[in-house]
Amino acid sequence: MSVWPAWEVREGERATRWLHVRLEFADGARIDALATVCDGGVCVEDVQARPALTLEDLAVFAEWIEGPLARACAGGAGPGSGAAAGTGAHRDDGSVRPRGPEAWRFVARTYREAQERGVDPVLAVMDETGCSRRGALRLIGRTRDAGLLSPRHARR
Structure with missing residues (x-):
């Protein structure tokens, strides 16, 4: 590309x-x-x-x-x-990105580092993984579900 x-x-x-x-x-x-x-x-x-x-x-x-x-x-x-x-395009090379729990830890680390630097964490995950915005949001959601990131909205 x-x-x-x-x-x-x-x-x-x-x-x-x-x-x-x-x-x-x-x-x-x-x-x-x-x-x-x-x-x-x-x-x-x-x-x-x-x-x-x-x-x-x-x-x-x-x-x-x-x-x-x-x-x-x-x-x-x-x-x-x-x-x-x-x-x-990183999509064709599955060996570049980790999978499963390893990927979630990677996404959590990337997300937190971006927040600390004051940049858009979703864009940072997109850049690091080569995923589209939708794919990065899916990965972030799975990372939240695994308990490695705080929930998006606090439940009452």
């Missing part, structure tokens, strides 16, 4: 970035997209795929690119840098 900047619009402190995303597969299939990143949210503006994507595939594609786009924006690969931000 490769991600590179298209353009950026700034209004005060707020910035909206448009990025080109390209996925090329060994069998010759290819997906080109234009995505918008604003206030931590990702929106797919345009997609061209050969062969065509089903609606289900398109939903998975949007989840799949969320992490690499966040890393590309956080890494300073904004417009004007002139550099393409190549990102590897």
Whole structure:
């Protein structure tokens, strides 16, 4: 997967970035997209795929690119840098991430360290695991269920 900047619009402190995303597969299939990143949210503006994507595939594609786009924006690969931000998809390499209780301890440590630094803990988990936002939230929820993080809401 490769991600590179298209353009950026700034209004005060707020910035909206448009990025080109390209996925090329060994069998010759290819997906080109234009995505918008604003206030931590990702929106797919345009997609061209050969062969065509089903609606289900398109939903998975949007989840799949969320992490690499966040890393590309956080890494300073904004417009004007002139550099393409190549990102590897961690989903295909199951050996990179721990599983089960080991993963929960890893997520809990990453989450707490991000809170101590004053950064978004969900984004930190996304960056460390390579998961989409939805996947990171699932991992955080499982970590809470395992008792390694405090409950989200105190029960009365």
